[in-house]
Amino acid sequence: MAHGFVEFEAQGEKITAGRLSDRYGVRAYLHWSRTKSASVTAGRLYKRSKNLAIRERTTVSLTMCYTKNGHIVTCSGRRLGKA
Numbered sequence: 001m002a003h004g005f006v007e008f009e010a011q012g013e014k015i016t017a018g019r020l021s022d023r024y025g026v027r028a029y030l031h032w033s034r035t036k037s038a039s040v041t042a043g044r045l046y047k048r049s050k051n052l053a054i055r056e057r058t059t060v061s062l063t064m065c066y067t068k069n070g071h072i073v074t075c076s077g078r079r080l081g082k083a
Contacts, residue, residue, distance in 0.1 A: 004042065006064040010083050013052040015062070017042035025067040032060045032083065041067065054083040 004019040004026035017028040019042045031037040032054050040049045054060065060083050065075040 004064065004066065006062060008060060008062045008081060010081070013054045013083055015040050015049045015052070017064070023068075024073060025070075027065045027067050027072070029063045029065065030060055031063075031078075032058050056083060058083040 003021045004017070004024070006018075006026065006028035007016040008014070008028075008030055009016070015028045015030045015038060017026045017040045019026040026042045027039055028041075029037065029039045030052070032052075036054075038049055038052055060081050061078040062081065063075055063078045066073045
């Protein structure tokens with residue numbers, strides 16, 4: 001079983017992806033409009049994005065995907081939140 005996590009911090013608008021096993025990588029996808037999105041992929045260490053400058057109270061969606069050799073294996077359902 002793969003273990004990983006993704007996180008969105010409204011303070012500073014940062015996304016983080018981390019993996020807790022060696023079988024799969026983890027990629028976080030954050031969307032906040034039809035044309036604006038960001039992603040971050042975790043290797044052995046946690047990876048954090050830079051400040052994304054999303055306007056306050058903007059609805060965002062966060063999705064976690066497991067990857068293998070750079071390709072998506074499976075993804076979670078999207079989770080909604082506010083920037």
